[in-house]
Amino acid sequence: MQHYDYIIVGAGAAGCVVANRLSANPKVSVCLIEAGGSDKSLWVKIPAGIFGLYGNKKYDYTYQGVPQKQLNNRVITVNRGKGLGGSSSINSMVYIRGNQHDYDGWAALGCEGWSYQEVLPIFKDLERNLAGQDPAYHGFTGELNVVNPQDINELARRFVQAGAAAKLPENTDFNGESQLGLGIYQVTQNQGVRVSSYTAFIEPIQQRPNLTILTNTEVFKLQITQDRVTGVELERDGVHSSLQCTREVILSAGAIASPRILLASGIGDQDELKALGLECKQHLPGVGENLQDHIDSMVTVRSPQPVSIGVSWASVFPHILPAPFQYGLKRKGWWTTNYVEAGGFAKTRYAEAAPLGSPAADPDVQFHFTPIFRSYRGRKLEMGHGYSLFTCVLRPESKGRVKLANDGRFKNLLIDHNFFSAAADQKVLIEAVKKAREILASPVFDTVRGEEMAPTSRLQSDEEILAYLRQTASTVFHPVGTCKMGVDALAVVNPYDLKVKGMQNLRVIDASIMPKLISGNTSAPSMMIGEKGARMILAAA
Missing domain, CATH: 3.30.410.40 (Cholesterol Oxidase; domain 2)
Structure with missing residues (x-):
């Protein structure tokens, strides 16, 4: 059975950054797992190709939400990227970080270390600004191209x-x-070609011998013994297998899939898990709660x-x-x-x-x-x-939830934005x-x-x-918050290390950890979360 020091679930905006930073150490083995496939398509590379990505089930999960009570019981499609780069491979490439008060608001909620002055240097470190903007707010030597259209x-x-x-x-x-x-809007492109988290942070280093990238591979659930994750259970083309983890598992599957994996693994509200026929491994009632979107x-x-x-x-x-x-x-x-x-x-x-x-x-x-x-x-x-x-x-003040459907499969979701x-x-x-x-x-x-x-x-x-x-009215494709960091009863991860509460070696590093939705597009903030989370891991190694 294969073993890796670090297993990262999800090659999206945050996961690619984490995989880059952890695999920079040749002494550790890193496995990056993506449920979708390659990004080698003109639909992905050419900016106007967005037209062929949304709703295309090869590149888009096209989740279907539950009927929205305040929206005439309409079902809202929840478009999320499926493939290397995740949603950064199907989005509109707009580079927005959010408002300064957003991050200061996180800090005020008990998320120390996440104020604007503390995250601004991280944004700058990631950015290669080619739009000639103010160096007080922008970086010029990072991997992520930011340009004018x-x-x-x-x-x-x-x-x-x-x-x-x-x-x-x-x-x-x-x-x-x-x-x-x-x-x-400034965009993440390179001479008219999309720059995703994958092309910025993984493609240039994908030949590292200590980095393994698995595509078309879905993580079904985590293997847990007491307060440690020992491995992940996989499914590919209907075939089940598993990988063992010697150090840490990092969930970077996004605001929809990360809570699904936690719930399927027995991490969530104990009463809800019992009703689904699942053994509760860690009672965390906030898993899947706090869904926010624009x-x-x-x-x-x-x-x-x-x-x-x-x-x-x-x-x-x-x-x-x-x-x-x-x-x-x-x-x-x-x-x-x-x-x-x-x-x-x-x-x-x-x-x-x-x-x-x-x-x-x-x-x-x-x-x-x-x-x-x-x-x-x-x-x-x-x-x-x-x-x-x-x-x-x-x-928005409206909050929804992401929960497992009670169908015995532990894969299908009930996504309720509660708009x-x-x-x-x-x-x-x-x-x-x-x-x-x-x-x-x-x-x-x-x-x-x-x-x-x-x-x-x-x-x-x-x-x-x-x-x-x-x-x-519909979503603008910015779901966050379903594994929020914080210090209150519904917090799922600790702000200081992004570890799932009560777990020794399980972290969530993606947009689901946002306690409140930022004022803008979520791709760049997700990459910032990936970088900050990776630094937390490296500091503790």
Whole structure:
């Protein structure tokens, strides 16, 4: 039977960083296990390939959540990356860290060592900033490329200019002094090619003789003796096997899969485990609780002009047919788009009313602007041209849970975001739609503006907008918190070492350890967690 010093479950944003750092010591053996397969696909490499990744079960788990009571009992698809790089191989590559107060808030909850001033150097160490941004906030020698987009659509630039209509300044660095304003997003790319956690941290060192990478291999559960993990049970192509661990097992499977593995292994609430027919190895009622995500809405507008990215006779010859050649020769054209080329952060009236300088006075909504006409009917593709503005609640109060389905398999999940269970989230998202409309009403869009197709101009009152949100709002793909660190009764891991409470050699190092959701995209913060967690392991070795 094979033995490894360290077994890392999940080759996603955090897991790849951990595997890189631990395998740098040639005296230890490291096994990185990924349930998905290779990232060697044009869909993954080319930024515009995102279109073929979401919903593609080769690269996306496409989990189905439980009916959402406050969203007309709709089932929400939970898209998570399946393959080397995890969700960093299917996301929009936007580089956002979150607000300074997010991390200070973690520290205030008892997570010492996680304040903004303590995590900022880690972000900088990981980053290779090629966008010429302020060295006070950015690093230039790390593995993760951060750049400006290759070929920005004209409508994205108009969107930034439109901020003036809503008193939102242009912001060229959302990771700098302030998040407020609109701007072009920096992305994790290298000359127009996606940079994932895998390509940044594992691909350059994958030949290390002490690093083993297993793909298409799912960890079913952990082997536990008293308070130690002795190995992991695997499944590949229906064949079961196991690996033995001599030092530590690190779960980096993400906010959905990490709690599943813990629960299937008997770590969780003892009463729930008993009801599932599982022996409780460690009573931790917080496993799977505290699920948080950004709930998101959309305003989409048709355009009579073929300026946006879209399918029409007017776009075939100038854009669609030349796109492969423009990309191959110059890294220009429509294949370079990550679709959410621009965006930003704004305050609703609730944040504006909060005491100045308090966390509540920070921007409470985030925008993702897409220079394409997104379907108002739920289709993957709509013909024609237009533009869409997605808006999410940055600091949601609603909390859900991830639990095992009681079907005897210990693999299927009940994912309940519990969206809109907090009335405050409803109020903020209603105001966010109004703010989005205010921006899109700017005169800079006059020459390209057509009909508002969603929510439609007919819906204006708060009640009408809320009804629209109940029927259409969804996740923006940022689940966190299901194995949270902390000192309260629902904490799953210790803040100072990320070890699962009561366990000697089991850690969780991924977005599931966030006690509260950060104000922005979660890929870069997950890599920071991977780096900080790896340093904890090395310091104790």
